[in-house]
Amino acid sequence: MSLKKKLGAGIAAAALGISLVGGGTFAYFNDTETSNNTFAAGTLDLSMDPQVVFDVGNLKPGDYMIRDFELQNTGSLDIKSVLLDTSYSVIDENEDNGDQDFGEHFVVKFIKNKGHTEWEDGFWDDDNYTVVYQKTLAELSQMTPDDIATELEDGFLWHDYKKDGIPSGDHDHLTAMIEFKDNGEDQNVFQGDTLNLEWTFTAEQEDGEER
Structure with a gap:
């Protein structure tokens, strides 16, 4: 047998040996354990009660309306802050407003109150009545939610619980x-004009943390 044929047979035998080892069983003890892992995302769910806060007709200059409502965290994650976006549209009765914007004649005043449920009465009284921020509707509509948050000390309208947000x-x-x-x-x-106001509240999650 020539050297060339001997080398060929040797390589074939080596390959067959590798195949046998690969297809066989280990000759020593072994044990296995399987780790099954799950990653489930939480939910961020903000709701309002009532959803319609202002619904008033027959207004005249000088009238004002005070309304209470709730922002509710019905999700599984804590809310760090809530941002506000304002938009509105005007239906002109006489179509003769010229360049005057009805929204410039409505002033929104955000009132600081007692906030969370650990306060029994839940709402402000005359001794705690504090306007923390005010703008016309026209001004608010030109601001982004981040603009408003930047102007506020704690970044959250009305909110007096910066550390815990809305759990x-x-x-x-x-x-x-x-x-x-x-x-x-x-x-x-x-006279006769109608202003339709839309407020959009956006909840932001808490910062990520080690889990």
């Missing part, structure tokens, strides 16, 4: 006042 299953009592401002001038162009 899962808890809620905040909120109070807002909207005034149809009497500017002491002729406001007859707004």
